Amino acid sequence: MAIQEHWECPYCNKSCTLGDRDIRFIQATTWMAEDIGYLKGNYKIYICPNQKCRQLSIKGNIWESDRDNNTGKRIYEWQLVPEANAKPFPELIPQQLRSDYHESCLIKDKSPKASATLSRRCLQGIIRDFWGISRKTLFEEIAELEDKVDATTWNAIDSVRKVGNIGAHMESDVNLIIDVEPDEASLLIWLIETLFEEWYIERFNREQKMQRISAIAQKKKDELEAKKNENSGSS
Numbered sequence: 001m002a003i004q005e006h007w008e009c010p011y012c013n014k015s016c017t018l019g020d021r022d023i024r025f026i027q028a029t030t031w032m033a034e035d036i037g038y039l040k041g042n043y044k045i046y047i048c049p050n051q052k053c054r055q056l057s058i059k060g061n062i063w064e065s066d067r068d069n070n071t072g073k074r075i076y077e078w079q080l081v082p083e084a085n086a087k088p089f090p091e092l093i094p095q096q097l098r099s100d101y102h103e104s105c106l107i108k109d110k111s112p113k114a115s116a117t118l119s120r121r122c123l124q125g126i127i128r129d130f131w132g133i134s135r136k137t138l139f140e141e142i143a144e145l146e147d148k149v150d151a152t153t154w155n156a157i158d159s160v161r162k163v164g165n166i167g168a169h170m171e172s173d174v175n176l177i178i179d180v181e182p183d184e185a186s187l188l189i190w191l192i193e194t195l196f197e198e199w200y201i202e203r204f205n206r207e208q209k210m211q212r213i214s215a216i217a218q219k220k221k222d223e224l225e226a227k228k229n230e231n232s233g234s235s
């Protein structure tokens with residue numbers, strides 16, 4: 001049976017459907033583990049079909065099995081290569097922010113506490129760099145942000161602030177280390193990805209579009225001038 005799997009490349013972020021040529025399975029034998037039942041492990045190697053990317057990703061899986069098939073539940077999945085599920089962001093986002101984000105993704109599962117600490121510092125860095133807001137605490141900075149950004153985005157930031165431990169400590173110094181659950185660390189990472197996209201990348205795309213519009217308008221103006229000159233020359 002032909003393989004078909006929907007997949008998003010962790011390097012170029014392209015969503016695609018992968019076929020036989022892009023995925024390889026390295027299958028371990030099924031074995032019977034007493035009290036647990038049949039287990040099966042595999043490595044999955046993905047090659048990005050995007051010609052500009054062609055990067056290699058590797059995932060490891062352990063499945064409950066019914067001896068012959070992987071129809072059971074997946075018990076565990078590891079992202080082996082690339083090491084973190086960090087998305088690549090372009091250089092228009094400051095290096096310091098990208099590196100805090102990347103490191104936060106890298107340690108999310110092993111130390112959600114350290115991950116959230118880095119993410120909060122990254123969030124503060126974003127607000128300071130993008131909006132030029134600088135206050136004593138992140139809480140005050142978020143409060144000042146309210147009348148500057150659209151209500152949906154601000155509500156999302158504020159909701160993260162309100163969730164569990166993150167919320168309880170957002171008002172404190174960003175360097176303070178607090179207890180955090182992996183889910184909370186993921187929520188902060190997701191927020192940072194959203195802000196990179198909605199603020200930095202959107203602004204860049206918008207500027208590009210505006211420049212294109214100006215260029216087209218200038219071209220039209222030039223053409224009109226040329227026509228006018230042509231007409232006055234022939235009369």
Ligand SMILES: [Zn+2]
Nearest residue numbers: 009012048053
């Ligand atoms: Zn790719």
